[in-house]
Structure formats: C-alpha cells, structure tokens
Amino acid sequence: MSQIVVIGAGVGGLAAAARLAAQGHSVTLIEQAPVVGGKLGVEQVDGFVFDTGPSLLTLPHVLDDLFAAIGGPPTADELPLRRLEIACRYTFPDGVVLDLPGEAAEIPRALDAALGPGRGAQWSAFSERAERIWDATLTPFLESPIDVRTMLRLSRRLRDLTTIAPWKSLRGLGTSYLSDPRLRMLLDRYATYTGSDPRQAPAALASVPYAEQAYGSWYVDGGLGRIAAVLLNRAQVLGVEVRLGTQVTEILTDATGVRGVQLSDGSVTDAEFVVANADAQQVFNDLLSPDHPGARRAARRLRRTTRSLSGFVLLLALDDPPSDQPHHHVLFAEDYDEEFDAVFGRKGRPRPVPRPTIYVSAPADHTLTPDARSGAWFVLVNAPPHDPAEGTDWDAPGLREEYADQILDLMAARGLDVSDRIRHRVIISPADLQRRTLTPGGSIYGTSSNGALAAFLRPSNRSPVPGLYLVGGSSHPGGGLPLVMMSAAIVANMIGVAD
Numbered sequence: 001m002s003q004i005v006v007i008g009a010g011v012g013g014l015a016a017a018a019r020l021a022a023q024g025h026s027v028t029l030i031e032q033a034p035v036v037g038g039k040l041g042v043e044q045v046d047g048f049v050f051d052t053g054p055s056l057l058t059l060p061h062v063l064d065d066l067f068a069a070i071g072g073p074p075t076a077d078e079l080p081l082r083r084l085e086i087a088c089r090y091t092f093p094d095g096v097v098l099d100l101p102g103e104a105a106e107i108p109r110a111l112d113a114a115l116g117p118g119r120g121a122q123w124s125a126f127s128e129r130a131e132r133i134w135d136a137t138l139t140p141f142l143e144s145p146i147d148v149r150t151m152l153r154l155s156r157r158l159r160d161l162t163t164i165a166p167w168k169s170l171r172g173l174g175t176s177y178l179s180d181p182r183l184r185m186l187l188d189r190y191a192t193y194t195g196s197d198p199r200q201a202p203a204a205l206a207s208v209p210y211a212e213q214a215y216g217s218w219y220v221d222g223g224l225g226r227i228a229a230v231l232l233n234r235a236q237v238l239g240v241e242v243r244l245g246t247q248v249t250e251i252l253t254d255a256t257g258v259r260g261v262q263l264s265d266g267s268v269t270d271a272e273f274v275v276a277n278a279d280a281q282q283v284f285n286d287l288l289s290p291d292h293p294g295a296r297r298a299a300r301r302l303r304r305t306t307r308s309l310s311g312f313v314l315l316l317a318l319d320d321p322p323s324d325q326p327h328h329h330v331l332f333a334e335d336y337d338e339e340f341d342a343v344f345g346r347k348g349r350p351r352p353v354p355r356p357t358i359y360v361s362a363p364a365d366h367t368l369t370p371d372a373r374s375g376a377w378f379v380l381v382n383a384p385p386h387d388p389a390e391g392t393d394w395d396a397p398g399l400r401e402e403y404a405d406q407i408l409d410l411m412a413a414r415g416l417d418v419s420d421r422i423r424h425r426v427i428i429s430p431a432d433l434q435r436r437t438l439t440p441g442g443s444i445y446g447t448s449s450n451g452a453l454a455a456f457l458r459p460s461n462r463s464p465v466p467g468l469y470l471v472g473g474s475s476h477p478g479g480g481l482p483l484v485m486m487s488a489a490i491v492a493n494m495i496g497v498a499d
Helices: 010-023 062-067 104-115 119-142 149-155 158-164 170-179 181-194 202-215 224-235 282-285 293-302 338-343 400-414 430-437 481-495
Strands: 003-007 025-030 042-045 048-050 081-083 085-090 097-101 216-222 241-245 248-252 258-265 269-272 274-277 310-319 326-330 358-361 375-385 423-428 469-472
Touching: 003 010, 003 248, 003 258, 010 062, 010 224, 010 274, 025 293, 042 310, 042 423, 048 310, 048 469, 062 224, 062 481, 081 149, 081 358, 097 104, 104 119, 104 181, 104 202, 119 158, 119 170, 170 181, 170 202, 181 202, 224 241, 248 282, 248 293, 258 274, 274 282, 282 375, 282 469, 310 400, 310 430, 338 375, 358 400, 375 400, 400 423, 423 430, 469 481
Parallel strands: 003 025, 003 274, 025 241, 085 326, 274 469
Antiparallel strands: 042 048, 081 216, 085 097, 248 258, 258 269, 310 375, 310 423, 326 358, 358 375
16 A cells, blocks of 8 residues: 555546545545635635536546546435536627537537538538547547557557648648638637647547537536535545645655655655646646756756636626526637637737637526526636736736626627626636636646647656656646546556555
8 A cells, every 4th residue: 555645636636536545545635725626616605606617517427437436426416417408509700699409419400500501511521520530539548648659559550640630730620621610610619628729729629529519518516516525525435634725835756756745834744656636837847846857857848838728707696697598608709810819929928808709607507596586607718827927917907807897898799798687796817716726827727739749748647757646637638627537547547556
C-alpha cells in the first residue's frame, strides 16, 4: 500500500482519489478551498443555486465507469440524470432559430426545417466523418496515456491518420462538408469546448459534436455540482482523508522523485506518489523547485503553448423568467472571427469581445430556486484571461460592471431581454476565476488546442518528475467532465493496485 497525496478536489482529483483508494492505497486529498468541486463550482444567493462551471454532462457511460470502479452506481436520489429533449437552441445572426434535438436521428430533419433543405444531409455527411475520427482516437488517444508510443502508433496507421487529418483545422474540415455558414458557425462553437480557436484547432475536434449528439446531452437534477458531492462521499467511504481549506505550497522532491508536499502552515505530508489536480503551469512554475530539471523542461514546454480562453460569467436570479426558454441557448455573434481575434489577441492585445457569442443555461429545475416562478440563469461569454501586463486587466475599475451591462443589452438586442426581471446579479470575471481556482489568468482549460501539435504539447499524465502525476483539464486528454474523469482513470491505472 502506497501513501498518495492528491492536490486539488476538482472532479479529476476527487475521481483519482476515489479510484486509488479503491485500489487499496492510503490517500490524502488536499484542497485549498473550503469546498470541493474546483471549476465545477456552486454559488448560492438568497435561495437561488447556480452551477458556476460545467452545465452539461456528456458521455454518461464515463461516469458509470467511474462509479463501477469505486463501489457501484449511485442511487437515483444521489445523482438523478436526465437526458434533454432539446440539446440546445441556437439563435443565428440572421434571426433564424434552431432547436437542436437531443436525439441524433432527429437532427437532420430539424436542420432542414430551420436552415433549409439539404442542410441535414450536409451535417450527416460531416457526422459520418466525425464518427470515424472518434473511433480512431478513442482508445489509442483519449483513453490512453499520451507518450511517444502513442504518437508512433497513430503515425503508423495510415488509414486512421488520413481520417483524423492532423494537417487540417476544425474550420477547414467543416468547410469541406458544410456550405451553409450557419452550419459552419455551429461547428466552430465546439472549438470553444476546449478553449480554442476553430481556425487553429485540429480537425480531430470534430469528435466533440459527434460524441455529444451520439451519446446525448444530460443534466443532473439539483445541479451538476451534485457530482462532486457524491464523489466526495464515495472517497470518504473508501477511506480518503480529506483536508479542505489547506494549501500546498511545494511538492517536495529528492534525487529519486517526489517525497511529499509542504503545506502553508509549514507542515509536511509524506507521499510516495503525488497526483496534482491543479493547473499544470502552477505545478511546474510554482509548486516544484525551479532547480529540478524535470520541472524546468516541463515549464519550457508549456511556454510553447497558447493559454485557453477564459470566461466572463453572469449569475442571474430572475423573477418570472421567459417560460419558453430551453435549458441551453446560444446567441451567436455577428462576426465570430472577430470574437476569436479579440480573445486570442490576433490583432493587438487580447481584449473583451465587443459583441460576443452569449451562452445561457436556464435549467427548468425548481430545486434551484426559492419558488416555481423564478429562475437561476448562468450566462457565459468567451473572454481573454486576466493578464494586466500584456492583455486585459479584469480588475480595472468599472470594467466588470460595464461589460455585464453590455452583455445584458446584447441579449435584449438578440431577442432575450430579462433586464427588468433581475432580482440579483453576480459577476464572475476571469480574475475571479483565477482567485477561486488558482488557475493562471482564469484560463478554463489550461492550454488551448490551437495548432496541429497542441494535443501532444498538453502535459502528459506522467510528469517528468518520478512519482508525480497530473489529472484534470490542463493535462491529457483535456477539459470537460468526461475527459477529466478519463484522466483520473489513466493515472489510477498507471499507479496500479496496491501490493
């Protein structure tokens, strides 16, 4: 039995801690915040409950696999999953509204009805290619460690390589199948699921819309934050020692690898393995000694990557919200390219988008509100990370409030006016995200997937420091609830069952 410290109680850390405990190890989980969940946050305001991170669950079988490994599926009362009949409503700049069905078989008919005859056939042809990409990458890439052997395996399978088309961007692949600019806009949206620019993100990300549509869009009644709560309970039942409100200041190493962690109170917790569910940049730049050659190499590698985009969030407690609002709604920007140029600083410094795409999560879930005539809405726009020196200073006086007003005005202009229904408004800027999660700049996914080699530049789960492993959205295979749970499975398999 090994002594293992897991740093960070996000979903990746919770899943890793529970898996390792189930494998017979002695596990201590240390989290700097007073609550678990990490980016899967929950905010409560005057009887309203908001998910402040992920608002969509995809690939529910990944969650099933996790619970099978740590003690069986949760009861329906613990984690009630519900498949959405409408996956998302999309409002395009020309005013056309598309309600995308939650069942893949119904999507072509809905596209023809909303966008015109033939659009469904275009999307179906693209989805067939996306399915082949999914099949080619699932086992050798998403479910496996990323290392030299993985790259060699992929490079030698010419048919799979041709399918994945690493020389193409997501935008480029979509253009070859989709003639309608609204379909291309719909596809571009999926690049933001990894914090990326569709003009630079690899064509392999076509697997994202395929997986979402093939496996469905799901919600957890009571809010997705319940996932973290159930995982915490399972971890504690398995014997994991959980320390909340405790900050790790250094990962201690010697000539053989990791030997433990030092805490902010000066105490030391010994460990044979350390699993870091923290942003990789923080791990290699702040938690490891700069004298360690492995840390220096990893930090240099990270400097070659582009930080993912961040997000600017409004939590709106509403009285009498519109009754016809679906759970998920995207109000597209008039100029999507201008949005990506602004966020990633393609034409000057990264800056807030003047007229961004707006995402609204409006769950029809009255357990989240004080009464049946109110709503707890989560509103998100893509935003550049907090970077006062070279980008946007989100702590600049007045910026948060002005930008929040601007977003509400845009919602109204695009047909979703709720300004006179707001009882409470909470703003969460990229600077706030940085403070809450200790993620540099508030970058949601660590590094972006911009560039053909981005996936291989993302930190691997086995670090260059012996005994140190990484889980979570900033490491392989990437961000989003299913992928961080996959990263925990990869690490648990690497460490193995206790002797």
